[in-house]
Amino acid sequence: MTTLFNSSQEIVFVLHGLNVTQTNRHIYFVFILVLYLFTIFWNLTLIFTIFLEKMLHDPMYFFLCNLCINGIICASSFYPKILNDILFDSHVITYIGCLTQIFFIYLYIYCEFTNLTVMAYDRYVAICKPLHYHCIMTIRKAWSLILLTWLFSLLEMTIGIVLTARLPLCSVDIDKFYCSNWAVVKLSCVDTTPNNLYGFIFTSYHFSQMILILISYVNIIKASLRSQAGRRKFMQTCLPHLITLTNFVISLLFDVMYARYGSNTSLLALRNIMAVEFLVVPPLLNPIIYGMNLSQIRNRARKIKVVALR
Template identity: 80%
Template sequence: LMTSLFNSSQEIVFVLHGLNVTQTNRHIYFVFILILYLFIIFMNLTLIFIIVLEKMLHDPMYLFICNLCINGIIGASSFYPKILYDFLFDSHLITYIGCMTQIFVIFLYVYCEFTNLSVMAYDRYVAICKPLHYHSMMTIRKAWTLLFLTWLLSWFVCSIGCVLLARLPLCGVDIDKLYCSSWAVVKLSCVDTTLNNLYGLILMISHFSQVILILISYVNIIKASLRSRVQRRKFMQTCLPHLITLVNFTISLLFDVIYSRFGSNTSLLALRNIMAVEFLVLPPLLNPITYGMNLSQIRNIVKEMFNRKVADLS
C-alpha cells in the first residue's frame, strides 16, 4: 500500500523535521539568518567583482578563487532561501521536485568545491615547485579549460547521482533534517538501495583521493618553500588560505556524512542541525574573508577602493 502511495513523484511532499522553535524565536532566527546570507552574498560578490574588474588580477590563481566564490554563492543559495522561507511561514514542507533540486545543487556545490581546490593545488604546486615553467604550464587559456572541465565533471557526476535517486520508489515522507539530502531520501526507499550506496561510496573515495592528491602536492610545496625566503612568503600568502579552505570544507562535510549515517536521532536537535549545515554555512562565509585578508594584492585593492570612497564622501 505504501509503495503504491509514494511511487508517483508528483504526489510526494516531504516533511522536514529539523526545525523546532517557538513563534518568538522564529523571527529572531529569520533576521539573523537573513543578515548572514546577505553578508555571504556581499563578501563573495565583492571578491568576484574585484577579480573581474582589476586587470592585474587576471591570473589563473585569481580565476580559481573567483570560481570558489561563485560556487560558495551556489552552495549558500541551496540552503538559505528555503530555511528563510520555513522560518518566515512556519513551513516544514518541500515538494519532490524542490527536494531533488536542492539535492542536485548541494551535490554540485560539494563536488565542484573539491575539484576546484584540487585544481588550485596543482596551480600552487607549479607556481612554487616549477616557478620558471609556471607561465608556460599555467596559461589563462589552460585555467579556463580547467574551470570548464571542473563544472562539466561536477554536473555529470551530480546528474548520475540524482538519476539514481529519482528511480527509487518511496515508503515515507519524513526527513529528519533542515534540508533535503541524498542519504535522507535513500533511507525512505522501499527497495534495495545497494546501487545508490555504491555510488555514494565511489563519490566518497573520489573526494578522499582529491584530498590525498592535494596533501601530496603540499608536501612538495612545503619542501620547495623551505629553500628560500621568497618561496616561504609566497607559501604563506597564497597556499595557507587554500589549506585553511580545504581543512574547513573537508571537516565540515565529514561531520555531516558521519553524523547522518551513524549519529543518534535522540541526541540534541541543535547539535544535529549544526553538524548538518556546517559545510553549507562556514566555507561560503570564510573563503572570501580568508582570501581577502591573506592575499596582499586583493587587500591593497580593497583598501584603495575604500580610501577612494571616503575621499569622495568627504
C-alpha cells in the same frame, strides 16, 4: 514494506530538525538573513574585484573567483528555504523542490572539492616550479580546468539525482531541515544498491583528490622551507587554502558519517550545527580569508572603493 509513494505522485516531504519557538523566530530570521546577505556581498565583492582589475587576471585569482561563484550557488540553494521555514513556520518541501535543492547543494560540494584540488595543483606549480609557472599554468589552461571542474561536477550530480529519482518511497519524513541525498534514499522501499555503489565510486574519486592535495602540499612545504620568500608565499597563498580545505572536509565528513551511522535522537544541537557548517562557513569565510591574506586583492578592493566614493 509496502510502497506508499512513487515519483509520479505529488509528494510533499516533511523536514524535521528545525526547532524554533514563536518567541525567537524573528531573531533567528534576522540573524540568518544577515548571514545570507553578507555571504552574497563578500563573494560578489571578490568576483567583481578580480574581473574589473586586469592585474588580477591570473590563474590563481580565476580559481578563487570560481570558488566564490560556487559559494553563491551554495548560499542561494540553502538560505531562502530555511528563511521561509522560519518566517512562515513551514517545514515542508515538494518532491521537485527537494530534488532541486539536493542537486544544487551537492553540485556545490562536488565543485568545491574539485576546485580545491585544482587550486592545490596551481599552488604546487607556483611554489615548486616558479620559473615554469606561466608556461605550465596558462590562462587558457586555467579556463579549461574551471570548465572541467563544472562538467565533472554536473555529471556526478546528474547521475546521483537520476538514481535517487527512480526510487519509490515509503515515507515523507526527512530528519534534517534541508534535503540531502542520503536522507531521501533512506526513505526508499526498494534495494538501494545502485545508490550505494554510486556513493562508493564517487567517494573513492574524491578520496583520490584528497591524496593529490596531500602530495601537493608535502612538496609545497618542502619547497617553502628552503627560503624566507618561499615561507612568505606559503603563508599568503597556501595557508588560506589549507584553512578552507580543512574546515570543508572535517564538517562534510562529520555530516556524512552522522547521517549514515549516527542516532537521530542524540546530540541534536551538535548534529544541526555540523549539518549546515559546510554550507554556511566556507561560502562566508572564503572571500574574507583570501581577501585579507592576498595583498593584491586587498589593494585593488581599496582602489575600487575609493573610485566608487568619488
